[in-house]
Amino acid sequence: MAEDEDKILTVSGDDTAAEDEGTALLGLQDEDIGRILEALDEDDSVRLEALFSELGTYDKADLLEKVRADARKKLLDEHSRFFEPEVFTYLQEEVRRRILEDMDPAQIAGIISELDSDDALDLILPLEEDFKHEVIRKLSAKTRLVLQEGLSFPEESAGRLMQREFVAVPQFWTVGKTIDYLRAAADDLPDNFYDLIVIDPSYHIAGEIPLHRLVRARRSEKIEALTLDDTHPIPATMDQEEVAEIFRNEDLASAPVVDEDGRLIGIITYDDVIDVIDEEASEDMLKLGGIEEDDLYRSILPTSYSRFRWLFINLFTAFMAAGVISLFQVTIEKVVALAVLMPIVAGMGGNAGTQTLTVAVRALATKELSSTNAWRVIGKESAVGLVNGILFAILVGVAAGFWFHQLDLGAVIAVAMITNLVIAGFFGACVPIVLDRYDIDPAIASAVFLTTMTDCIGFLTFLGLASMFLV
């Protein structure tokens, strides 16, 4: 123990340096939060100061998200000096909205004026309309204009993602002049940039020069000669998912955004795109699970309300399945074993269908599934359903036959199992493909259709066959 502690204290030791880095790299740990909350409780400003000095911007946002509302309020009220403007841009939307709505508009305007235009937009977007306009009124005319322009673009569009700060140079300059210009303008340049945008006199994009290309070019070289002209000017109205696809496919660090007339109005950088990718992946996953919007930080009643809708739709399908069963009440009364076994048929169909559905929804999202291979995928999934259907028919048929000492019951459940697993494979692939073709989000709508199908058909074949052959 003592040795371990020594190690952590010895920051200069050569051997332990890497390990220490390793720990520091892992971000905010629960133990760190515990220490901060303790110091906060004891109003120990000196210790808080020391603890906060260890935290990065992202960690501070993480802290505000995870602590209870009262601790969060105390941190922000009494120790606002620890939270630089960028912290608020990292907050999850729900938490951000709650924190900002506790502040006064002038304070928020102060924060916004220190942010890049894309982050500023993120910050005010989740606010209530009235409050948002109050904040906007407190901004300087210039910031206000930029924000209002940003708000004019559709939600989840390139225009909302872009920042207006970029470095553009005219075609006719040389490398030398460009570098001199960058040196002279050093303090006015954006904090981060990866490419120079090369523009013609009418502010149209002639191409791009990645910085690594600039730094290895000779001073006398012409910008025009250095320009890569296979740029990807992104229309401001393009959907963010498409933007992410372009960045991913082309390995871009940044891309210029243009207005309807093809004029340069901003740039999007890879870090915005990483956020989009995270967001879209989360969304699809949550939707498949019946969650329309991430509600981790939402309180009980709004969460219940947002989940109610999905459960309510599912209730309908459950009643449809119950309706199918009710057709066979007489049969069940005679052979009660059917009631025992019927959830197995429906459940296995549901599970196999979900497997197929998940693969199909993900492949549609990543564009790996399209009309070129749609029929091939549907065919394959049906065949997989048939193969596993036969295997499980044997397993379940034998088990059921022995359990209830009734071989024909085993045969009936075996046939029902094969039918339902083929159906599950076929519709598990078809349903999302068809929904996608009609521009309905397959992630949210597919599961209900599919469960209805596998439940109803599962009960129908099993109980139907039973009523024909067992009674």
Added chain:
Amino acid sequence: MAEDEDKILTVSGDDTAAEDEGTALLGLQDEDIGRILEALDEDDSVRLEALFSELGTYDKADLLEKVRADARKKLLDEHSRFFEPEVFTYLQEEVRRRILEDMDPAQIAGIISELDSDDALDLILPLEEDFKHEVIRKLSAKTRLVLQEGLSFPEESAGRLMQREFVAVPQFWTVGKTIDYLRAAADDLPDNFYDLIVIDPSYHIAGEIPLHRLVRARRSEKIEALTLDDTHPIPATMDQEEVAEIFRNEDLASAPVVDEDGRLIGIITYDDVIDVIDEEASEDMLKLGGIEEDDLYRSILPTSYSRFRWLFINLFTAFMAAGVISLFQVTIEKVVALAVLMPIVAGMGGNAGTQTLTVAVRALATKELSSTNAWRVIGKESAVGLVNGILFAILVGVAAGFWFHQLDLGAVIAVAMITNLVIAGFFGACVPIVLDRYDIDPAIASAVFLTTMTDCIGFLTFLGLASMFLV
């Protein structure tokens, strides 16, 4: 119609330029694939040439993935000139393995020698052991060494992601000397780089200088003074998921990778990290749906086999649920309405549980859920279960009461519904948290535990209460 076609042909027109870009940006469309397959069928080399000239590297990979095996073979055999080495790095693993195993080792070695070290590693990893070693034998000694070192790092580690090509400069240089060096070494530098790594004489990392910082500094400035020393040297053994987290949290474009002694051995760039983020998000989503590995491109039997395991485990839980039902056969014989209604109770529990589970699994993956807020989340989810449990108890209770003209049946299903939805909320949050604590992947294992719980408890409360109060 004619007007539309005109527009697409007028590439020089100012108005349509942006639109054309827009279409070109969208990547490979099904129509493009159709045209290529047509030209391939007709062996129309001129047209193929024209069509391929429109495609980017990524599009070509996409094409190879989507077409049938015979067309793919023909493309690669007769038109290999269209497929530059980078195309193969973009292929989905399964397709890549199949394509490479049709080539001869020398041909693959030729492709590998033209790739960056990280891409080369990706290329040979999915190959069979024997074939892999045959390929490695055909490589130049230098490439072989680099690849073998890469293979020595654990799977999904930073060492596997990194490229060995980077730009490092000593602390004591000036900006002027650095830029002169970059100009002189222009052709030997990596294709892409975003940061200079600053090293001390022992090859330890002193810090980093992003290129945008270099280009705005004066020639006389010392590299040492310009260096940002809050770098994030990443140990080569770090898991790729952690690497992605660091990049995301710190908005890094690139980060140096170090060996156990803290010496610089490579760098990881944001584009590798985007791939990791995509991969991890896909993985979690697929696992939640019961898919252990992406099998879109796998053939029927291997796919059936990989899905069988999951379905087999689920079969056990289905039989457990059936076992619970079988305890109440006498009750069901007397009140057959129970058989009709029991899937509703279990199904609603399953759906509500899946909602909670999905939120919890995603929050664990993004580290938004940890021991600091675990109990709060469990408490909230149970409360949400209670709220929706009460609402659905009323709905289902009334519906069932009227359907079977039996009010006490409605009361029984209402109580069972509340119980099961609270259980679903509680365990939907608990199960993934507990699994995660014991280092079991919550994405793959949670659903089985949860369904067992909601099915068994759903049937038990509903049928148990019925046997007490209805018979």
